[in-house]
Amino acid sequence: MKFWEIGKRNLKEIYRNPVLLGFLLGMPVAFMLVFCAAAGGGQASPIALSIVDEDGSQTSSAFVQYLGSVEAIELNEPIYSEKSQAQEDLEDGRISFYLFIPSGFQEAKQAQQTVNLELVYKAADPMIGLQLKPIIEAVGSEFLGVAPPLNVELKVTESKIKNMAVNFYFPGIAIFGLMILISTAAEIIAGDREKGFLARMFTTPARPWDFILGYSLPFIPVLIISTLIYLGVGMGLGLTVVGNLGYAFLIFFLIGLCSIGIGMIVGSLVKSESQAGISWIFIVPMAMISGAWFTVERMPSAIKSVAGVLPFIHAIDASRAVINGSSFSAIMLDFYWLVGWAVVLFAVGIVLFRRTMVS
């Protein structure tokens, strides 16, 4: 059990190094908080609407009040009375859009004539128009008592997933977080090579697999704790695990193993700790094309093909699926893909390590 002794040594070197330990275990928490919060970890915020009430009538004031009572809308203060003032603020970037209630609003309502409202927004921000138009139409129709030609009944159903954004972003962020094990594992091996510790150990009867296992072993508790932190913080931020939490954990564990395996390979190839930083050149693009931060649907097919070969997209897809309620059979292929990658990476690591043991 030579690998066990090497593993024990490496584990002690990690947990007696507060900076490294803090980085390894503190990073997942910071990562989750920053990403999930930034990506909509909280409730969706209402749209801030500026209004120009040129009509200034009781009816228009009541309509403005009615708009303010809609949950999806938050009224900006003050209410403009002059359109030119709002237009100036829009052009200068102080507001993003405004709703213009022209004079004659009250008369038009009373005469049951067509009421014209203007929603003015920047050309650079077209989504606002698309988002707001139906809301204002619906609210306006209700306020004015105008029956739409088609009655669409909206039925809201309670989703098991409390916050779609968190459920979408969480797997990608957690897996990107676990990818830091690539650089950390590579740095630890490269550091020991640089200091000559590995050369000293190479004069002992330990075999290449003893080293690969011995350097991987200490990362297993780190991997388990990190995954638990990710899941814990994720749930705290609103992650809803509809499916089997154990499957999600298993997928995270496997991608963590793959990351450690890649770290072993990088560590076998580079000569110094600083050279091990090269792994970031691969980590960030791999995370990007694997859908860690955004969907890969619109990516060019060549990039999608590359991502499809790598393990990360399989881990992200599979964990997203099991968290949202898919069964294990639905992620079976991804699971075997990850197992295959882990086996191949560790085998390659052993071969490369053997080559570095004698020069």
Added chain:
Amino acid sequence: MNAVQTFKLTKEFDGLVAVNGVDLEIKKGELFSLLGPNGAGKTTTIRMLCCLLKPTRGTASILGYDVVKTPFAVKNLIGVSPQDTILSERLNCRENLALIGKVHGLSSNEVERRSKELLETMGLTERSKDQVRKFSGGMKRRLSIAMALVSNPQVLFLDEPTLGLDPQARRTIWEYVAGLKGKKTILLTTHYMEEADSLSDRIGIIDEGKVVALGTSQELKTNVFKMRNMVVSTGNLTAEVIADLHNKYSRVAMTKGELKISHKDLDFKEIVDYLHSRGITVYSAALEQPTLEDVFIQITGKKLRD
């Protein structure tokens, strides 16, 4: 069977010959020193013997096991203390010793027993539970040697074991290494001539990758310096006596009241008796011993620390 044997051992790095056809035979229990300046090829030789470097040509064996063909058999037999004191800095003494001992296949009890013994011998028992990053250079070096010994190896490689240590720490290590003589086969590399002189059974002088002289310290000095020198401080030498000495000995020189006589089979007593018989007052007389540094200069034409 020799404990260490090399056959035309050669290592080239990008065309640069670091070790050039070295032939060595080190007997079991012998303490053999490779003496040479920095860059002479000492560490490269040791690295090949420890299976860390593959020879470009030639080969070597440790207790009959070829270092290229059977590296793991060799690694079971050797203990190595590298030139740079390489330890696990966040582990304590016992943990460092246990790591090497257990990787060599020792049981926990055996590791415990050996560690206790070695820590006592090396004077590290009191600090055995401290992380070694807090240790002085001398303490680290002693632990490094203890790590090389914990597996009870048959062949011990000590690469510059006292490099950079203060005289007191160096002496402590010399005493310990001297105590191992006869019990272990030791190959020690050094560029401290006094270290090689005082510790070694035999010395190989290595320069530019080649072993240029081989033998015991005395043999090297005698072989290189055929003549012995004697320095006599006198009060009333006469021209007649000097002429007489010139006739009898190979070289006679007179500088600042000191008479220097060189001759192959110079007899100290005979000269002193002769001077007395001629009424010459002898204040002091001494035989000059050549050092290994002198031997090195004589052979290579340069100083050991060049």
